[in-house]
Amino acid sequence: MIREAFALALRAIRRNVMRSTLTILGIVIGVAAVIAMVTLGNGTTVRVTESIRSLGSNVLILTPGAQTGRGPGGATVAGPAFTTRDVTAITQNIGGINAVAPMASARAQVVYGNLNWPTTITGTDNDYFVVRQWPMAAGREFTDAEIRGGRAVCVIGTTVRNKLFAGQDPLGASLRVRNMPCEIVGVLTAKGQAMGGNDQDDVVILPLRTVQRRISGNEDVTVIQVSVQSSAMNARVRADIMALLRERRRIVHGKEDDFRILDIAEIANTVQSTTRVLTAFLSALAAVSLLVGGIGIMNIMLVSVTERTREIGIRLAIGALERDVLAQFLVEAVVLSLCGGLIGIVIGLAGSYFAVPLLNVPFVFNPTIVALAFGFSGAVGVIFGFFPARKAARLDPIEALRHE
């Protein structure tokens, strides 16, 4: 019997292809929107999380200056830069940390032969490679003597190598950084883009002391990156460093901090939950159009029942029970909405597949949402098809037969 109901439904739908298509348009759009939203949302989450993680896991980033209050309206508090003594104090007094990397950065032109390239100069020490989990592709890290002595040696990122040493071996070559000749001792592996799209490989790394003396001309450490042994300890280590630095910077109890400690894991979580909320919100909006699509189906099914009153009368007179007529129209509504759901799924997936490269996010196929969308569109058919189907089933056979 249910097979016959399906055959009847398919026939009724094919009889009126144009109308059926328009009827399911709402469902198609709704499902396609939900699928696209979730697929692109998931892609964005993955992308953002990846780029945050590329900053290093379990990393705390210390910067001088702070924001009071929240949001863009908050005032900023200036604070003095850190010093190498702060770095030593953290290394000696704080437990549970792997590495502490002081950093002093500047923008500078680097020159090799007749080529030059504007890039970021970072002065630091070997802990930086630990914190950033950034191994060498070729060459070596700095020696202790180079770090202590502030020698003119450097490690370059792959972008700098590609720009200045196309096809050549950069190791041992002399790179001029702000007119300072500097021997290249290592080349870093590629790390790719960071969040916001800036190229992490566009960098030249020198010993901290070299940068301080020969480029920035002061003793400032502008950023300190700390790698914690496990992310479970992040909060404790952060609090310890906070207390230590407040003491060292003589911030009395009750006064605001004049520096900031960012917890990368925490940022990753925040961003992740933000994109998740956003995705859910947009999907909910899209789901509303599914409901609108359901109302469209109900509308057309009601029209269809009125048009086919005579047919229903005949069927009731020659052996159909109420439930047979109910099943006939319910199945028709469900088949319609499932067709809409299927088409919507295909359009949604295809659409996001082509949108993914434009948004520069990965294509994340989510089978759960596809199954959910399919099930939901079926449910829409049942819910919105029920009322018209019941109307059909409850028709009085004689009146239905008399209907013109």
Place this chain on the structure above:
Amino acid sequence: MRDSETAAAAAGAQPVGELTGVTKVYGHGDTAVVALGGIDVRIDDGEFIAIMGPSGSGKSTCMNILGCLDTPTSGSYRFRGVEVTTLTRNQRALLRRNYLGFVFQGYNLLSRTTAFENVEVPLIYRGLPVAERRDRVREALAAVGLESRGHHTPAELSGGQQQRVAIARAIVSQPTLLLADEPTGNLDSKLSREIMELLVQLNETRGITIAMVTHEPDMAAYTRRQVRFYDGLVMADEPTHGATRLSAARQATR
């Protein structure tokens, strides 16, 4: 009803249909129309009855009640001893499905559906398997002389052919009682005679009990009994005289 009473209905111990003091009133108060004013009609197995009378005399109303499509305002209708007036909508639908066949005045075939599929519908609702359905539909179409027209839709058939499809659809489920409301109303006299001969043949060879509404004495002459309505009442109920019986004609030639 479903088990014990339908079993009784099938047993054939009782008359096929028995109307006792049946009235039917449409509307209320001043605008009320008395379609049936209290009628008694009994239909026995194997009968072929013509229901006659002027327009508006209550013939169709009576047929609808006999066919369990409608219920009387008062009185009793027993189908094979089962009191129909107290049955639910669903139980009446089951009676229609299992024991009744209808031929409507305006054919009432499903449009854009082939003759074969039209005839198949009652069997689908009875839940018969595909193969058995196919055999029985072919047999029914053959009985009305349309075995070669199964794949035509009603729009592609003549009026007489459509009426014959309607008859095939009514008999395919082998009903106990076949109800035909002016089956020849829209047909010319030659086609009408063809249909009547078909009905007589079904009545005689298959033992199907038939009640048929008609305005035309020529057609009523094919039956064995005539019930005359006038203004919602039965004015006469008598055997047909000088019947144009097919069987008589056949027996004569034999």
